[in-house]
Amino acid sequence: MELTKDITLGVYIPRKTTVHQADPRSKILLTILLITLLFFIKTYTAYGVYALFALFLVWISQIPLGYAVKGLKPMIPVLIIMWIFQLFLQKPDHAQVIFSLGFLEATDVGLRMGTLMSIRVLLLFLITTILTMATSMVELTDGIEALLKLFRKIGVPSHELAMTMVIALRFVPTLAEEMEKIVKAQMARGVDFDRGNFIQKTAKVFPIFLPLFLNAFKRAEDLIIAMEARNYTGGGGRTKMRQLRMGPADTKAFAAVLLFTLILVAVIRLFPPPIQI
């Protein structure tokens, strides 16, 4: 078992493109804006325009398209289930029944809603993947911390949240490595993880997670002591080595997204959905 290899969370592809060089704050804000736009789209035409823009972003950020799309794979079963639910359960008064399976009736509205929703989720995933693949974890957490700082006045612990995120990310490989060791140790003592029915297989997971969790607590305690020994007292009075700075890349990014938004709004206006949903 090579668990460490399976972790694609936060895979960063270092390049020197405009997308990479833009300030993480701009990238996070623009990603949020782009995701919000997704929820105003109700036509295939507009989604087509959106998808073109997403592909454009993939292209200029030099992310291998296959790699970006690979991340979408695990979503597909979920999407299919969602699509079936939408197909049969959306029944407003004006909906037309396309076909029926016993008591289940598929409607045109359901078909459209299900398909639109699936496209929306895929595009949402793609846009976030572009953000995480073109932004290093350090930049990303710096950006989140800086943005959350705006809410500090209303009691949002911006630094603490960002710190928690950094530590969580830092320990993902460590814990994965440890889990691998535990699994191998159990296999060496004769545990066969592939045999047995679902319940038997699940029962075998406990002896892996128990030591993993106990060790995680021990690690947390060690880490707290180490952080205190290095003068950590929370966010107050702290400085940062890396300073975030906006530059020409940010101007380009904002301009591009603004232009795209205008085009998208025009497309939405010009091509209204054929049926009311």
Next chain:
Amino acid sequence: MDKLIEVKDLTFVYGRGTKQPVKALKNVNLDIMRGEFLTILGHNGSGKSTLARHFNGLLTPSKGEVLVDGISVKDRSKLWEIRKRVGMVFQNPDNQIVSTVVEEDVAFGPENLGIPADEIRQRVDWALETLNMTEYRREEPHQLSGGQKQRVAIAGVLATRPECIVLDEPTALLDPIGRNEVIEAAKKLNRDEGITVVLITHFMNEAIESDRIVVMDRGEITLSGTPRDIFDQVELIRELGLDIPMATQIALGLRQRGIQVADHILAAEELVNSLCPSS
């Protein structure tokens, strides 16, 4: 040399107020001089780590006093003053690295002290350079070897510019190569940067080049002196459940078999020179 850390009649009890309090330290007295390389030796449970955790106020004395540069560790308002002077490196390198990038982790300490960004940059570069880790500065810590991780941890402490670095069994989880890297780094800091080093270990071979050794057993200091003074007392060391450096052991065995070997042998080279003086 003046005293940097003074330990006076220190007693520490774990689990005070519970049914079974454990006296981990009993009336310990120790002075650590500015600029010295001190090794604290002892087997597991001898109280060596408990003692070390008083040096930067991670623990406070149950009885007695610990002064760092004249400041009492009991004075909680001065805690950060003490921790600025005394940095600490721990056993498990995985559990003391905070960030996902090496240089970011080294910056963590200075960032906590509120130092301006430019200066942090300088300090981080300097600390990584001093520990020969510059080429790894953009790496992720989990991809480094144990010895390299521990050097990152030491760089992180060094970047806060402490007067003293306490290494609490820094080599216990490392392979021989990593162990060597860390000990060499500690020696370098002491020699080139004039930093007071307190090394806590149970490996004898790591102790032989220090200025002074303190041996602990059951919460008390049982022996104290230069490496030669200590390892001459072979029988006593064995009674305390500690090993004797390999070269010393061989020299001893040879002498018992009637072969002429010089006294006070600690390192392999000394043994070689003594046995083959011409080479």
